[in-house]
Amino acid sequence: MERPLTGLMRGDGVALSLTEYRDGGGYSALEKALKSWSGEDVIEEVKASNLRGRGGAGFPAGLKWSFVPRTDKAPRPRYLVANADEMEPGAFKDRLLLEGNPHLLLEGMILSAYAMGAEVAYIFLRGEYVEPRRRLRRAIDEASAAGLLGRNILGTDFSLDLYLHISAGRYICGEETGLLNALEGKRATPRSKPPFPQVSGAWGKPTVVNNVETLCNVPGIVRHGAEWYRGLGLAEDSGTKLFGVSGRVRQPGAWELPMGTTLRNILEKHAGGMCDGYHLKGVLPGGGSTDFLLPEHLDMAMDYDTVGKAGSRLGTGTLIVLDDKTCPVGMVLNLERFFAQESCGWCTPCRDGLPWTRQLLEDIEDGRGSLEDLSTLEDHTAFMGPGKTVCALAPGAMEPLQSALKFYREDFEQHIREGRCPYD
């Protein structure tokens, strides 16, 4: 099986050096594109590859780049930002890419910047990722010394300045417009759209924000072509995906697998199945802000559309397993506590609705809840649903809650009936 994202990585956990990366074919896609392709050619190839954004929303990457104005009068500089904030609960996939092969991200960024005509690039890295920071710094130094960054890259007339921004931390920094405010040194309050960042982003200039994993897919696409890339996926969606599993499974971890691998294959073959004495009760397929799936979904293909049709989202592709000995009310309470704390406070449904939601869940978990609280919780899932708030934090927060209310209703009611948590 081909693993363009992780195949070159060393077994000992040490980052690939520039030499090792080049020996494995690294930066050959960049040479090919800079010497014989136009930026538009790169965009067309990525469009044809059907690469979809790995940050959670699955937006087609080539299409996003094509929105950047390219006329002579368009504002400059244009910016490319790699979103390496990775603060979604349960997500740890970008860290593996940053630590294992930082040059892959750099090559992906240089290629993407070339495609859209960006002159300046940033990596927006969460502050707690200390080891990725060290490794990225080293990789940036190596690439600069080798003429792969800075002026006249590989002797061509393409130039790119690349900087590392270390975030001071808040989940909302990962939302692309909140990220732009954080990059500008401000509070990371999201901006309302339009204008979209591709037209008016960082410092009011055209800006593209892409997830780390999205960008890491670009070198392979340029090197081997869109058709090869589409062939990697098992169903509609193309390429490979980093899938991760955490919770009470035998071998928690992350693996690069074909897009469309089944949930069962990921959980049973790669994660080794449930730990002894635990049974699968549900799974959040794409991090803390996705809807629960049930054991009956195990044979489902993990790709954007299939998971969407089942009522959830592929999200980050990092699965959180709920076992039968963990209280689903307690789990959702933990998630809503997180979302309430991380709300930036800009819009009312989110600022006031999330603490209210948390309080209701606390009451139920501690045995003070009533059946009426359940309908109030349901109301909240509507009040904070898609389109009611400035950004997607609040709708995301409602996803695990609304599905838990549906699938684990009996657990909620038992708490209320018995006036205590039956799992304690």
Added chain:
Amino acid sequence: MAEFIARDRNWALDYLTDAERDEIEAEAACYPRRDSLAIEALRVVQNHRGWVSDDSVAAIADYLGMGAAQVDAVATFYNLIFREPVGKKVILLCNSVVCWMQGCERLRAHIGERLGIDYGETTGDGEYTLLPITCLGDCDHAPALMIGDDHHHDLDTKELDRILATRED
């Protein structure tokens, strides 16, 4: 609420050390505007002084040509900027969902017994401060925490004791 006393730019230049100003200026090339350096400047000052005092906020504001309230709005927004004094080492204990399922509350209680501190508190000798943190990206090795710059995973109370003991000497 913090009260910021108006002073002049010379005071700010005097307040910030050469090393602090050099480190802030080293970041200046990465951003097109001076006021975009606010987060960097807060981090630099915190690295040198452990935390960000009202005077530090005022000095950064003067130095970058911003209002103190503007800088404070930024400083108070972010998890990793400390507007109160902290111990020499900050323990960031992940309390997000996977670590919660796998026993972060046990670790919190154990830190309470061993060091006598809960969230937001500092040991009497000024060595440790305990703070909760959101998912550290170590979920496949939960529960996890950070002490200073180091991540520690797959923790139970015994492993935590071992780590704290090795850090003490």
